Amino acid sequence: MNAALGHSGVLLGLAASIVGVAVIALGLARNRPDLARTGRLYAALVLGGAVIATVAMERALITHDFSLAFVAANNSRSTPLLYTVTGMWSALAGSILLWGLILAGYIVAMVWRFRRQAADPLVAWATLVTLVVAAFFFGLMAGPADPFRTVTGAVPANGLGPNVLLQDNALVAFHPPILYLGFVGFTIPFAFAIASLITGRIGEGWQLATRRWTLFAWAFLTVGIVLGAWWSYQVLGWGGFWAWDPVENASFLPWLCATAYLHSVLVQERRGLLRVWNLSLVIATFSLTILGTFLTRSGVIESVHAFSDSDIGPLLLGFFGAVMATGVGLIAWRGDRLRSPGGIDSVVSREGAFLANNLLFVAFAFVVLLGTVFPLLYEAFRGQQVTVGAPYFNAMTLPIGLALLFLMSIGPALPWRKTSVGTLRDRLTVPAWVGGLVIVGCVVGGVRGLGPLVAFGLGGFAAAANGRQLVLSARGAHRSGAGVWRGLVGRANGGMVVHLGVVVIAVALAAATSFGHRSEVTLRPGQVVSSDGHRIKFIGLTQIRTPARTATEALVMVDGHGPLLPAVSQYGQNSEAVGTPAIDSSLEDDVYLTVDALPVKAGGRVTLGVTVQPLVMWLWGGGLLLVLGSALAAVPGKRRRPTDPVSAPVPATEAGDGSTGSGDVHDDRAPAPPPDRHDVDSEEPGDDKHVHEPVPAGSP
């Protein structure tokens, strides 16, 4: 029953996307708008299929229908309800289903948003591209990654239950769906990029129209990554939050590309430059989500996230290759139309800073990609294993990160086009001194080490520079009588808040990785030990037994408060025991406890792992600032329309130009008509046109 329902949902989604692609293609080829605009119908059908399949899967999980192989492998009768529901994305086939569901939701939202332009060939092409992507993912579910495959032979009486790491923490309900909302969301800007390349209509602002979609997906990807770090910190038991694991890298790569894009698209909006580059970044971002899925779901790379291997690797790699080939081919084909009308006047300008920003983000992505795939390539060509681990990534990305902090400090202060020394002095002196004093304060306070000191100093510089912008904006809004909060919303101000969040995270990373220390202590019950400045007291052991979990907990007091309960837990009957850490957090530092070895006999000595890391709480606080900033950026502030011209008006008539332009304002300062009267007659008819031309520039 569940299998039949699920299969019909998947097939409905697959059929609707294939038929949709065919009908829209026919409509475009025959120039029949009535066919080309039917995207809404097929999008709704794809979503219907995805919902039916998801309902079938959840129904099978909740009713413990072990006739489905997926349910038998990822659910058991003792699994709590929460982890039963989240079981859908505990393994490959169900994750693809979640992907399909979210993709269908995005497609429906897209055709709804652009419903008034549905007959426009560009929108039709974009719909077609999203349906092709949907056909690929539903095709995976119809074939090699079938979530509704039934077990062969007798139906088992009980299932295995989800992976132990996936039934330990409620974050499993949030981290994967939020991450997927980010990943999948990049499909929409990608579709519009491909569509504008195919139709050759590059300069019409479609990239700008879909920028909000990118921002939305970016925000979810950011939150998903931070939640993933938080989850791994709370669950994995080694005291870290980022291991440069291939799957972490796979989520980080599109984030880096999308971040670069969100900055460089501003240059396109203001100056009309970097069109090829922006399209390339959008296409690269989407391609990297597919490459990441390939790396993590094909089993080619060992990873803590590789919850299941499968044979869809070659298909994903093929799809990645097709996406890349399409993107590169289209850009080469349309290269002539992509040429920008202008150039960059001065490197020391806002657009120059954005160029440097893009260079650094792409270099960052290159390092991460190279480090991730290098072991694969090395083994393929040299037949030997090599590891590219955290020390490599830390060494290579530290200079890039510091350079980005520096750019973040000076970027918001730089004007467009060109700047003067005086402007920079006015805007940067105070923030630079803040940074300098942070360094002095840290050295006086006993902080040692060049890397962390430079990071803290640049962090102070960047925080002061971005904070200054926010203060000025809020003060400006207050003076104009609009209320302080008006100065904190909108894209630019939200961006400054995001920058502050990034600074907080950078400072936390520098502190935690430079000054964190792990040690092991072996204690009798009642014994006290001092470890990295904290008093650790071991009280004793207790046994915990619930239907889902049996555990041995250690009662530990840290600096007199607690007890904290690090444990060794077992989920289900025949699974491996895993450590469950306990954390004593404060704004200053975290004490992270694990049970490393249980006593051999009752009342014996226990070995505890004690990791002390400064400023870990700041990471999560910075994550909250990122969320807040993204939300502020989504509130419409005072925005310039993308099509507005931005050149300065003719100086002598600035007032008249800005106020109306309809010609009924009497401006006494206007210069007298020129003496050569013979001109005037010939000009009268054109006069009207000249007057009306500046209307878009001045109108709100």
Place this chain on the structure above:
Amino acid sequence: MPWVALVVVVAVALGLGASRGGAPLTSTQRADAIDALVRCPSCEGISVADSSASTAVAIRHTVLARVRAGQSDGQIDAFLVSRYGPGILLRPPAHGWTTWVWVLPPAAVVVAVAGLVTVLWRRRQRGAVSVSDEDRALVDQALADRSRSLARSPKPAPTP
């Protein structure tokens, strides 16, 4: 002037803060530093310093014993590689084929910067060449027309 003062202040502070006090590292500190660069063979991509697995504990003991015996970092690395294979080191060695993983990113950045500078420079050259006197005259005239018409427009037909 305040900028010179700032540079001096920061330089002095960094100079003082960069040194760790001059005392040589203890054996434990040296062993900790090495442990952070050795992969735990039975874990997923974390170092033996971060792991409590029995293999990691064994490697930590080995490293500490060899540090105490006066071996250099290179000798200890060589021993671990001979025992567990080159994949035991989390940091790929900067010789042989793995040099590429260190060299490629900086090289790519240099190439990208050079390319960018060339493109910008060429575009500026082309921009300078492509404007002819005729173009300038056209633009000047258009600007003059515009300012004239704007100047007149606020007073629509004061006289018939």
